[in-house]
Amino acid sequence: MHQFTYTSQLDELNDEALLEQFQQGNTLAFEELYKRFWGVLYLQAYRILVQEEDAQDIVQEVFTALWTKAASIELSGSLAAYLYVATRNRVLNMLASKRTYQTHLSSLKHFISGTDNNSLQYITEKEMTARMEREIRALPAKMREVFELSRKTALTHREIAHQLQLSQETVKKQISNAIRTLRHKMAHFSFFC
Missing domain, CATH: 1.10.10.10 (Winged helix-like DNA-binding domain superfamily/Winged helix DNA-binding domain)
Structure with a gap:
């Protein structure tokens, strides 16, 4: 299959075609996906977490996972839906983790008091x-x-x-x-x- 090397050509591809290009080794396709989705995924995470740094960390983790697991990703729907769900799940896990940490800290404070x-x-x-x-x-x-x-x-x-x-x-x-x-x-x- 023809390897797309120019960003202008990548701009014309849909999300799933970009993922396919990335799975075939085209790192420019990953960069294009990053540009397309970083902002909306950040806003999704930020709306819930209301912490810029946490939202940035979540989105970075989602893209790191996409980078490392791209070869094994098989979409049942759109790539956008896959990324939104991955972001939402990481946000929920972060909230649960923070609640658990705060619960333990609170429990320790109560125990000490x-x-x-x-x-x-x-x-x-x-x-x-x-x-x-x-x-x-x-x-x-x-x-x-x-x-x-x-x-x-x-x-x-x-x-x-x-x-x-x-x-x-x-x-x-x-x-x-x-x-x-x-x-x-x-x-x-x-x-x-």
Whole structure:
């Protein structure tokens, strides 16, 4: 098949034809798809997240996935629909991940507040978050890696297990152990404050 090399020729192709060109190795076709979709996908993500940086990260992840998985993509509908769904799913995963992280942070704060209310009045949320990050960095390497992937990315337990070549049960256990360890450490933190 004729390889399109000029942007003007690529402009004339529909989205699916561009994807096909990219799947055949034409990186200019990917650049054209990026130009066509970046703005609308960003707006879709931004409308929900209301954070520029988060919306940019989501769109970047969608295009990174398109780049790395292009050969295996088989569309059942339009490429636009595929990209919109991929963006929406990543946004929802990010929201769930942030809610989970905030829930754990809130849970730790509640746990600590039950131990010594007087000391907590001196601890700001910023100090608490900084301490939490230090304690996360102090976790054993594999536990920290699993915990951070589960809390700071949009990956599911299954995706983390696949990426790290672990069982889903191991991933769940590492996350549970990390939370237990962090609760214990944060309780001591409030005691010494």
